[in-house]
Amino acid sequence: MRRTKEQAAETSRQILQAAEDLFLEKGYEDVTLEEIAALAGVTRGAVHWHFKNKQGLLLALRDAAQEPFRILADELAPNNGAASLKKLGDIIADIFDQMENDPRQQGLIRGMIRLDIALSEKDEPGGSTFREEINSIFVRIFQAVERDTGMPSPWTPQKAASMVSATISGLVIEWALGKGGFNISPDGSLYIRTILASLTK
Template sequence: MRRTKAEADQTREAVLAAAIDVFLERGVTRATLEQIASAAGVTRGAVYWHFRDKQEIFAALERRANMPNEAVGDRLTARLSTQPDLDPLRELADAIREGLQAFETHPERSRILTILWLRCEYSEDMQPVVTRQREADLALQKLFESVIALAATRGRLAPILSPELAARALLLLVNGSVLDWLRAPGEFELTASTMPLVAGFLEAISAPKAQAAADQARLALFLGV
């Protein structure tokens, strides 16, 4: 009997949900397709219908964990490009808060991150996933850098760090906080504990308001507006 697309999609979701459970329990290296199929209540053939191997399942989970960050970044970029009166650093803080809250309100994302960062032994056959994780981090750092550079052009950045170094420091701060939270589940709230650090860092690299106003005035004079 031919299966409908809805049934196929349901099976695929069941396999991914089961893979999360198995990877968390056994680690990625020791987990097998048989264990994933059993946990999903499907045959191994059903797993192979959707995924070539365990690495492809892992890659699908990795993409699922990173996609919300891309959406948050797209919204932030769109807001800043269409509303030049916004404070880029404040908008960046709001976007980071949104991303952190997504981890806390969507348990699947935090479980997948736990697998990616704490339950995975990155062997040679997992290198494509390692590369994608690195690319995702670099994309987030580039987003931070572009927003911080925009703050500089609007006279709202103190000459403490370059946008590149500030973005790198902010990425390490956020990733380190998330990793600490994953290592101690339930012991503290991610957003509540991280945002004061983010706010403090962004405050430290912000130009004083008087200086920012003066820089904006000089820029307006230069542009003749």
Template sequence: MARRTKAEAAATREMLLDAAEAIFLEHGVARTSLEQIARHAGMTRGAVYWHFRNKADLFRAMLDRVRMPFRELVEEIDEPSLANAPLEAVRLACRQGFVRLEQPRYRRVYAILIHHCEVFGEIDPLAMQNEIAQESCGALIEYFGVAAQQQRLREDISPEQAARLLQASLGGLFHDWLRNHEPYSLVERGMELVDTLLRLVAREPGASAER
């Protein structure tokens, strides 16, 4: 019985997060109330407070469902050979991320964070975006650093420069795609960009394709 109650509570929590996604996307975070979220989920406001302290707590929980640290994306690929192929690890992790971002939930939540959220109370979307960007850039610097140690990175480009070049390029692509995702596939357009950039920073032509 306890297991069933725990499962039901988890299901209720997920329904509230689903409702928050829908209402935040339609009205924006600042203009959405917990009452609206509860109604959309077919519940009372008390149900919201049972699972979340406030709107900021709910917002963070919604964002946590789509967090994808770069190192975890690499680990999901499950290719032991990538330990000695840092540029290919970066390439495949980027592809893994693009595939995730094309899923409706990921697209909705990141659209909310970037285009439908203002600084409001304890919610600071810029701080949250910076946190995600810093984690990603830090991981990229590590992988490009390994590539430099293996003499696979151009001598005139530092690991930090390579990481920031890739991150800035992908950030611009992602923001454009979120504004209008219909015209093209993020996976296809993104991988064209990643492959091009990795060729540019690699020591020799084709060094980014360590396959």
């Protein structure tokens, strides 16, 4: 019997959830595809079919992390730009809270950082880095802000998106690679909200 799209999607979701659980528990480097398959209740071949390899799983988790920002960008047409920036700040603060409250995420984020470095050194289809992809989403958000409320000179949607995405990257890297002394929440959240508040007239 051929599997339906819904069944395939559910299998994919189960594999990805198993990968995330194991990456958080053991660290990306110490997890095997066999362990992921066993926890998901599938064969290793199924993992290969859905995600190709362990890096494909990490890419899928990275893409899932962008989803709240994509949803916000898609919702902007009827909304006010200033309200959009408040919602953006709320989303970032929620993510920072989750990271601070689950220190296991440091290991997963370190894996994503290494992946981004590897992708930035290659010129392959679909090889854009997390920062490049999130920057393009932020450009859409700031275009709505410019449309609805305007932005103070010299800021443009492109400049604001680059600055905010670089700031978030810096904060996350400092937290993930740091030895302590820096709390991404609430300190990082306060910093981001302060920056966002300066980007509307």
